[in-house]
Amino acid sequence: MAFDPLQERGIPLDEQLRDWRELNVTPIDPDHADPYTRCRIITMNGIETEAILFSHQLARHCPDIEAKRQLARVRYLEAQQQKVVNWLLPGVASVLETTIAYEQVAVDLTSWVARMEPDPYLRQAYQFGVLEDFDHLYRYANLYEMIEHRKAEKIVDNLTEVMPGRPTYMHHRDPVDNVREPYDRTTTEPLSRLHALTIMAAEQQTMNFYMNVGPMYMEPIARQLYQEIALIEEEHVTHYESLVDPGESWWEMLLNHEYNECYLYYSFMETESDPKVKNIWELHLSMELEQLRLAAEMFKRFDGRDPEQVLAPALPPPVTFEPNKAYVRDLIATQIDQTTLGTGYVREAHERFSKMQDAIMGGEQPPSERVIDDNRAVSGQEYRLETEGPHPADLQPTR
Numbered sequence: 001m002a003f004d005p006l007q008e009r010g011i012p013l014d015e016q017l018r019d020w021r022e023l024n025v026t027p028i029d030p031d032h033a034d035p036y037t038r039c040r041i042i043t044m045n046g047i048e049t050e051a052i053l054f055s056h057q058l059a060r061h062c063p064d065i066e067a068k069r070q071l072a073r074v075r076y077l078e079a080q081q082q083k084v085v086n087w088l089l090p091g092v093a094s095v096l097e098t099t100i101a102y103e104q105v106a107v108d109l110t111s112w113v114a115r116m117e118p119d120p121y122l123r124q125a126y127q128f129g130v131l132e133d134f135d136h137l138y139r140y141a142n143l144y145e146m147i148e149h150r151k152a153e154k155i156v157d158n159l160t161e162v163m164p165g166r167p168t169y170m171h172h173r174d175p176v177d178n179v180r181e182p183y184d185r186t187t188t189e190p191l192s193r194l195h196a197l198t199i200m201a202a203e204q205q206t207m208n209f210y211m212n213v214g215p216m217y218m219e220p221i222a223r224q225l226y227q228e229i230a231l232i233e234e235e236h237v238t239h240y241e242s243l244v245d246p247g248e249s250w251w252e253m254l255l256n257h258e259y260n261e262c263y264l265y266y267s268f269m270e271t272e273s274d275p276k277v278k279n280i281w282e283l284h285l286s287m288e289l290e291q292l293r294l295a296a297e298m299f300k301r302f303d304g305r306d307p308e309q310v311l312a313p314a315l316p317p318p319v320t321f322e323p324n325k326a327y328v329r330d331l332i333a334t335q336i337d338q339t340t341l342g343t344g345y346v347r348e349a350h351e352r353f354s355k356m357q358d359a360i361m362g363g364e365q366p367p368s369e370r371v372i373d374d375n376r377a378v379s380g381q382e383y384r385l386e387t388e389g390p391h392p393a394d395l396q397p398t399r
């Protein structure tokens with residue numbers, strides 16, 4: 001049966017506050033947890049973080065003190081949700097292990113979104129981005145083998161392959177070329193809005209994470225690789241946030257945020273393999289339903305429209321973490337040599353791209369290339385996890 005969050009009753013706001021005992025959740029088992037449970041946790045942490053940051057931005061632009069008070073109440077509960085979600089992580093992982101999990105999220109979440117996205121221009125934006133985070137995974141996996149002497153399959157568990165995508169050094173574009181055209185809020189499919197919000201939030205969390213943890217390693221190559229990839233995540237946030245129509249009012253954006261939280265908690269409740277974690281998705285969904293109802297009231301009051309005019313009549317099929325190996329391999333075979341020019345995509349290294357490349361490389365090999373050479377020197381060979389046969393580039397007929 002179709003699930004319409006606008007018709008469902010949630011937990012009243014007064015009953016959503018949790019005490020220390022309830023906030024102190026039992027983390028997932030570091031050795032036996034499903035890697036996709038960890039991916040769902042990381043995704044929801046990014047979503048809750050975006051809910052908090054967005055609400056702060058809205059509050060800073062809101063002159064109505066009553067509305068501001070309600071935003072503060074809901075935001076405090078979002079902050080509790082974020083704590084519960086992120087505290088499901090067990091605490092034994094190194095920074096690099098968490099990093100590898102973040103890139104696995106980027107690969108399999110963005111691939112899913114690309115596969116489901118109805119709008120071809122938006123789909124292209126996700127396909128373009130996924131080949132880059134896929135390559136980040138490979139670079140970090142090599143750093144991990146080199147400095148922690150472990151293999152990334154311990155983390156990604158054969159669900160996601162680890163091998164070159166679009167080479168990381170090719171991701172350094174002139175910032176101007178990272179701005180895409182937005183969807184049109186008056187004609188877009190409701191699903192497209194949700195996709196854009198989800199990937200924007202996930203990439204924003206990755207950007208924030210690398211900005212903060214990058215200097216936590218002492219090894220120069222690690223510090224340098226985090227600097228390089230953190231700058232690319234800045235590009236990715238620019239790329240994905242520009243897909244959202246800036247003509248949406250603040251209250252429409254709030255409505256979309258709450259609706260998307262409902263969609264993702266519902267999705268993960270439906271697909272979760274760990275019963276204890278599933279309970280949390282279910283509880284948080286019940287909270288979000290009420291938060292959505294309040295956002296819908298604010299939308300009616302300040303925007304003057306009906307929520308039904310902008311939201312879908314029911315939730316789309318659940319967002320699912322599953323392997324996307326064939327999909328990613330197909331993108332590698334067909335889109336590896338793309339870059340952006342203005343709001344579109346091209347295959348040649350145009351003038352602005354080359355200029356940026358020269359400026360940032362400064363005549364030196366970038367950290368993302370050196371890390372592979374360095375690991376070969378230490379481990380005897382570079383690290384790859386090619387579960388489906390040789391790399392697609394090696395299968396291409398030679399021209």
Ligand SMILES: [Fe+2]
Nearest residue numbers: 051078081261
């Ligand atoms: Fe939330």
Ligand SMILES: [Fe+2]
Nearest residue numbers: 103132133136
């Ligand atoms: Fe990445």
Ligand SMILES: [Fe+2]
Nearest residue numbers: 133203233236
């Ligand atoms: Fe990214």
Ligand SMILES: [Fe+2]
Nearest residue numbers: 258261288291
């Ligand atoms: Fe919420």
